[in-house]
Amino acid sequence: MKTYDVIIVGGGAAGFFAAINIAERNQNLSIAIIERGKEGLQKVKVSGGGRCNVTHAEFMPSELVQNYPRGEKELLGPFHQFMTGDTIAWFEDHGVELKTEEDGRMFPISDSSQTIIDCFLEQVKNHQIEVFYKHNLLQIASENGQWILQTNQDDFLCDKMMLTTGSNTKIWKLLQQLGHTISEPVPSLFTFDIKDDRIATIPGVVVKNVDVKVLNSDLSSEGPLLITHVGMSAPAILKLSAFGALELAKRNYQFDIEINFVKHSFEDCLNQLKALKQEWSKKTVSKFTHFDLPKRLWQNLVLASNISKDLRWADINKSQLETLAGQLTKAIFKVTGKSTFKEEFVTAGGVDLTEINFKTFESKRHKNLYFAGEILNIDAITGGFNFQNAWTGAYIAAKSISES
Template identity: 70%
Template sequence: MTNFKTDLDIIIIGGGAAGFFAAINIAEQNPNLSIAILERGKTGLQKVKISGGGRCNVTHAEFTPSELIENYPRGKKELLGPFHTFMTGDTIAWFEERGIALKIEEDGRMFPVSNSSQTIIDCFLNEAKKYNVELLYNHSVKTVIINKDKFIVKTNQGNLSANKIIMATGSNPKIWNLLSDLGHTIVTPVPSLFTFDIKDGRIKDIPGVVAKDVEVRVVDTDLISEGPLLITHVGISAPSILKLSAFGAVELAKLNYNFKISVNFIRYDIESCVEYLKSAKQEYSKKTVLNSVQFDLPKRLWKKLVLASNIQETERWADLNKVQLETLANQLTNAVFQVIGKSTFKEEFVTAGGVDLKEINFKTFESKRIPNLYFAGEVMNVDAVTGGFNFQNAWTSAFIVSKAISKSN
C-alpha cells in the first residue's frame, strides 16, 4: 500500500493542528518511536491555513488559567487543570524556541509576526520531517478494531496497526460514529461560532457599520453578551454575536435559529437614556435630530434608529414629544430584532459536541473506556469563542497527550 512502516508505535488520526503538535512533541522526546499522522485529504493543516483570515490566530494573550477557561462554553471546568500544565505562555515559548515570534494585537489575539499562517504550517512540516514523523495523506480511516493490545486501523489504502492511537480529527462525524461503535458516548454536534441572519429596515443598507460596545440578549433566555457589533449584508456579526452563538449553541439549535434578540446599543438603562435625551432636547433644540448624533454612535446607525422612532428627517429636537423621546430611548436601549437563521463565521467552522467529557481522563487526555486511546482538540466536546482559544485547547490537549505517552514508554 505504501513504502511506509505499517506496524507503528503511535498512529495519530487527523492531520490538523492538534495532530501535528502531539506528533512533534512525542517524537522530540521519544526519537525511537515510530509515529504516523493519517490525513484523509491531499494536505493537512487546512484549518491552520485559513485561521485568522490566513494569518493564523495561534492563541490569546490571557495568562491566568481561571480567566482563560471563561472563554470555553463547553470544557470550562475540565480545562482548568490542563491549563495549569500548559497554556498561553508555554505556547508562545514553544513557537519561539522554533524561531517563530508571536505578536499581541489590541484585542488580545496573537499571530505570528509574519502575519502568515504559512509560517506555522512550515514550522510543523519542518519539525515533523526533522523527527521522522510519517505523514500519510489521502488515508481515509474506515474503521478501528481493537485486537488484544493492538489497534488495527483500516484505511482506504490498506491496514495499519499501532500500540496507541491519538484522535485529533476535529469535528468529524465519521470519526464520531467510529468512536461510538467502539463504545464512546458522542454528544450530538451543533454549530457554534455563527452570525445571525436578520432582515430589518433598521440595519438595511448599512453593512460595515460597527457599534463599538453593545449588550445583546436572546429574548426569553438567560443568554447575554457584550462587545462590538458589526452590521453585515445578511444580519449582524462581531464578537458580541459570536460569543452569544458559542455559549448559546445548544439552546439556539433547539430554537431552530429562529428567535428574538434585544440590543442595547449604548449600555444605558431606558430611564437614564430618556433623561439624556431630554437634556439633548434642550441643548440642541434648533438642530434636526437626524443630524445630531448622540452617544458616539455611527452616524448611519443613528439615523436608522431615529427614523424607526417615528421622527421625521426634518424634525428638530425642540419638536419632539414625550412619546417620541421614549420611543427613541427604547430603540437605543432595547431594540428587538427577529433572527431568521445563521451563517458560518467566515470560513472557520466550529461545532459544539463530540466525545463526552465524562469519558476522558483530563490528566492525560486518555479514554476512560479504551486504554491507549487519546484525544486532542475539537474531537472532544470542547469549544471556545473566537480569538485563538480553540487553538489553545488543541495545543494544551496535544501537549498533555504527548507527555502522558512519553511517560508510558
C-alpha cells in the same frame, strides 16, 4: 500492513503539534500521521483570515476557562499544565515569534498562517515523522493490545493511537462502535440572520460595544457588533451563539434579541435625550450622531422612532423621545436563521467529557487511545481559544504517550 509505535489520525493543528512533541520527548518512537485530505493543516491555513490566531493573551487558567461554553470545568487542570505562556514559549523555541493585538488575539509577527504551517512541516521532516495524505479512516479495531486501522489505501498497526480529527461525524461513529458516547453536534459559532429596515441599508457598520440578550432566556453577551448583509456578527453575537448553541438549536434559530446600543439604562438615556433637546434645540436630530454611535445607524434608529429626517430637537415630543430611548437601549430584532463560517466551522458536540482522563487526555474506555482538539465536546468563542485547547490537549497527550 504498516507498523508504528504511535499513529495520529488527523493532520490538523493538534495532530502535528502532538506528533512533534512526542518525537521531541522520545526519539525512539516511530510516529505516523494519517490525514484524509490531500494536504494537512488546512484549518490553520484559513484561521484568523489567513493569519492564524494562535492563542489569546490570557494568562490565568481560571480566566481562560471562562471562554469555553463546553469544557470550562475540565480544562482548568490541563491549563495549569500547559497554557498561553507555554504556547508562546513553544513557538518561540521553534522560530516563530508571536505578537499581541489590542483585543488580546495573538498572531505570528509575519501575519501569515503559512509561518505556522512551515514550522510544523519542518519539524515533522526533522523528526522523520511520516505523514500519509489522502487516507480516509474506515475502521478501527483493537487486537492483542494493539490498534488496527483500516484506511481507503492501507492498513496500519500501532501500540498507541491518538485522534485529532475535529468535528468529523464519520470518526465519531467509529468511536461509538468502540463504546464511546458522542454528544450530538450542533453549530457553535454563527452569525444571526436578521431582516430589518433599521440595518438593511448599512452593512459594514460596527458598533464598538453593545449589550445583547436573547429574550425569554438567560443568554446575554456584550462586545463589538457588526452589521452584515444578512444580519449581525462580531464578538457580541458570536459569544452569544457559542454559549447559547444548544438552546438556540432547540429554537431552530428562530428567536428575538434585545440590543442596548448605548449601554445606558432606558431612564438614563431618556434623560440624556431630554438634555440634548435643550442644548441642541435648533439642530436637526438625524444630522448629528450622539452616544458615539455610527452616523448611519443613528439616522436609522431616529427614523424608526417616527422622527422625520428634517425634524429639529426642539420639535420632538415626549412620545418620540421615549421611542428613541427605547430604540437605543431596548431595540428588538427578530432572528430568522444562522450563517456559519465554512472554513472555520466550530461545533458543540463530540466525545463525552466524562469518558476522558484530563490528566493524560486518554480514553477511560480504552487504554492507549488519546484525544485532542474539537473531537472532544469542547468548544470556545473566537479569539484563539479553540487553538489553545488544541495545543494543551495535544501537549499533555504527547507527554503521556512518550513517557508510558
